[in-house]
Amino acid sequence: xxxxxxxxxxxxxxxxxxxxxxxxxxxxxxxxxxxxxxxxxxxxxxxxxxxxxxxxxxxxxxxxxxxxxxxxxxxxxxxxxxxxxxxxxxxxxxxxxxxxxxxxxxxxxxxxxxxxxxxxxxxxxxxxxxxxxxxxxxxxxxxxxxxxxxxxxxxxxxxxxxxxxxxxxxxxxxxxxxxxxxxxxxxxxxxxxxxxxxxxxxxxxxxxxxxxxxxxxxxxxxxxxxxxxxxxxxxxxxxxxxxxxxxxxxxxxxxxxxxxxxxxxxxxxxxxxxxxxxxxxxxxxxxxxxxxxxxxxxxxxxxxxxxxxxxxxxxxxxx
Amino acid sequence: xxxxxxxxxxxxxxxxxxxxxxxxxxxxxxxxxxxxxxxxxxxxxxxxxxxxxxxxxxxxxxxxxxxxxxxxxxxxxxxxxxxxxxxxxxxxxxxxxxxxxxxxxxxxxxxxxxxxxxxxxxxxxxxxxxxxxxxxxxxxxxxxxxxxxxxxxxxxxxxxxxxxxxxxxxxxxxxxxxxxxxxxxxxxxxxxxxxxxxxxxxxxxxxxxxxxxxxxxxxxxxxxxxxxxxxxxxxxxxxxxxxxxxxxxxxxxxxxxxxxxxxxxxxxxxxxxxxxxxxxxxxxxxxxxxxxxxxxxxxxxxxxxxxxxxxxx
Numbered sequence: 001x002x003x004x005x006x007x008x009x010x011x012x013x014x015x016x017x018x019x020x021x022x023x024x025x026x027x028x029x030x031x032x033x034x035x036x037x038x039x040x041x042x043x044x045x046x047x048x049x050x051x052x053x054x055x056x057x058x059x060x061x062x063x064x065x066x067x068x069x070x071x072x073x074x075x076x077x078x079x080x081x082x083x084x085x086x087x088x089x090x091x092x093x094x095x096x097x098x099x100x101x102x103x104x105x106x107x108x109x110x111x112x113x114x115x116x117x118x119x120x121x122x123x124x125x126x127x128x129x130x131x132x133x134x135x136x137x138x139x140x141x142x143x144x145x146x147x148x149x150x151x152x153x154x155x156x157x158x159x160x161x162x163x164x165x166x167x168x169x170x171x172x173x174x175x176x177x178x179x180x181x182x183x184x185x186x187x188x189x190x191x192x193x194x195x196x197x198x199x200x201x202x203x204x205x206x207x208x209x210x211x212x213x214x215x216x217x218x219x220x221x222x223x224x225x226x227x228x229x230x231x232x233x234x235x236x237x238x239x240x241x242x243x244x245x246x247x248x249x250x251x252x253x254x255x256x257x258x259x260x261x262x263x264x265x266x267x268x269x270x271x272x273x274x275x276x277x278x279x280x281x282x283x284x285x286x287x288x289x290x291x292x293x294x295x296x297x298x299x300x301x302x303x304x305x306x307x308x309x310x311x312x313x314x315x316x317x318x319x
Numbered sequence: 320x321x322x323x324x325x326x327x328x329x330x331x332x333x334x335x336x337x338x339x340x341x342x343x344x345x346x347x348x349x350x351x352x353x354x355x356x357x358x359x360x361x362x363x364x365x366x367x368x369x370x371x372x373x374x375x376x377x378x379x380x381x382x383x384x385x386x387x388x389x390x391x392x393x394x395x396x397x398x399x400x401x402x403x404x405x406x407x408x409x410x411x412x413x414x415x416x417x418x419x420x421x422x423x424x425x426x427x428x429x430x431x432x433x434x435x436x437x438x439x440x441x442x443x444x445x446x447x448x449x450x451x452x453x454x455x456x457x458x459x460x461x462x463x464x465x466x467x468x469x470x471x472x473x474x475x476x477x478x479x480x481x482x483x484x485x486x487x488x489x490x491x492x493x494x495x496x497x498x499x500x501x502x503x504x505x506x507x508x509x510x511x512x513x514x515x516x517x518x519x520x521x522x523x524x525x526x527x528x529x530x531x532x533x534x535x536x537x538x539x540x541x542x543x544x545x546x547x548x549x550x551x552x553x554x555x556x557x558x559x560x561x562x563x564x565x566x567x568x569x570x571x572x573x574x575x576x577x578x579x580x581x582x583x584x585x586x587x588x589x590x591x592x593x594x595x596x597x598x599x600x601x602x603x604x605x606x607x608x609x610x611x612x613x614x615x616x617x618x619x620x621x622x623x624x625x626x627x628x629x630x631x632x
């Protein structure tokens with residue numbers, strides 16, 4: 001099986017600065033892949049190299065098995081992208097913009113296809129208006145439309161939900177998930193909205209200082225499968241966490257419970273199980289001070305990882 | 320490639336400014352026509368024009384003695400005397416009565432106006448894609464970068480050609496309406512004191528074509544700067560400055576230095592080789608054509624190399 005996108009030891013140097021350092025990534029078909037990193041980490045540079053706007057100093061990027069450095073034209077036919085802001089010709093209508101970009105594609109794109117895409121992104125009513133009258137959210141929709149015109153296999157979206165309203169974001173997310181699961185598209189999303197990435201992506205990569213820090217599935221990170229309500233981590237504060245754990249082991253052998261310090265107990269439980277645990281402990285006269293959601297969000301995880309590495313990095317430098 | 324050029328036209332057509340520019344040209348032509356018509360009486364030729372020309376020649380010969388140390392003036396006077404003699408000998412009335420032909424010739428300077436307008440388009444056609452951010456959506460598509468740039472260049476040239484043709488045709492139309500087709504179709508060309516008769520239409524077309532070369536070079540310069548610096552104001556400013564000041568600087572330099580002949584503006588006016596004198600002695604039409612070709616190559620090579628290689632940030 002060929003990968004949707006493969007980065008092989010990609011390095012980008014500008015002058016003496018190494019912007020991206022030996023970055024390797026395998027992104028599967030039908031996967032929504034999130035690209036995370038603090039400002040200046042190299043996300044946008046990576047995306048610009050994927051779409052052929054920037055040259056690669058060494059290494060290579062394969063789109064659907066085709067090398068971008070050997071045949072950019074062929075890879076360009078396979079991918080659609082929004083790179084940073086959705087910039088269009090303001091003096092032309094949305095439709096004229098789409099017709100223009102459709103004609104830049106090698107294969108012929110019918111008016112019917114354009115209309116279909118416009119309907120999908122929900123712009124049918126305003127497509128005849130000049131783009132200068134559009135809101136940022138409408139431009140984002142138009143941006144998505146232009147990236148889908150030629151039915152690409154690979155979609156690369158840089159900050160795609162900027163300017164969308166909450167309903168628009170949800171609609172967008174569901175559409176992206178649909179494209180990946182039903183159309184088997186490979187989708188790369190970079191965003192600063194970590195909660196967005198968490199809900200949309202199957203897997204994430206965290207980049208810092210131009211290096212890959214790690215890749216992990218959203219499931220690993222937050223214990224949730226994209227779109228499915230899972231058992232969550234719950235933190236209980238009790239008088240004696242060890243005693244409570246032993247008691248729970250007897251009563252509910254399937255429950256994952258782990259003491260943390262003298263007074264805290266972490267359990268993996270859905271709503272019903274949580275209620276049951278609280279009830280059982282209360283009946284045994286265990287003093288329960290507090291029960292709270294201990295779910296680690298992607299944000300927690302992201303800050304944890306980038307801080308660790310950031311400190312390690314700073315430390316290594318100071319020596 | 321054809322699709323790319325059509326696509327560039329598609330975008331250009333949506334800009335109101337290109338129609339405004341065409342209207343400016345038409346209005347200017349009509350304006351010069353009106354002014355010509357109003358001042359027409361002053362041009363009428365008296366019946367004793369032979370005597371007048373002879374008298375003028377005597378006067379010019381007197382001046383020649385004083386001008387002995389000014390080669391340009393001497394040359395001009397010598398040519399003027401030759402033309403006057405030729406008219407007297409061959410009984411050709413001075414063509415100063417306005418006809419459509421002389422009127423159209425008088426409109427040739429308007430090519431500079433068309434040039435300025437096309438330079439505005441040329442200076443913006445690449446850099447506006449950068450400033451508007453649309454370059455990203457263009458360059459992630461299959462077309463090779465050099466093809467995109469070539470399509471843009473050809474589109475600018477096509478628009479320039481369109482304006483010059485418009486100027487030519489509207490001039491002819493206004494000329495015919497206001498001044499009629501005139502009596503003779505003869506134009507006298509003088510070079511080195513030798514006078515030759517030429518069909519005025521041939522003369523006109525050549526004059527137009529040669530005057531357009533200047534426009535072509537400056538539009539190419541504006542275009543190249545636009546592709547290199549990605550800044551409309553900068554490319555327009557620099558190329559306009561060159562366009563307006565280049566000729567003056569070059570003629571100042573030409574009086575002192577021989578190497579002036581290698582400068583762009585010493586070569587842009589090919590009309591000098593047919594009638595008139597070159598900037599620096601010893602320059603030929605072939606030399607100038609080669610120089611123009613070299614300058615054009617440098618402009619375009621610089622534009623294509625930077626545009627094809629550069630990272631788009």
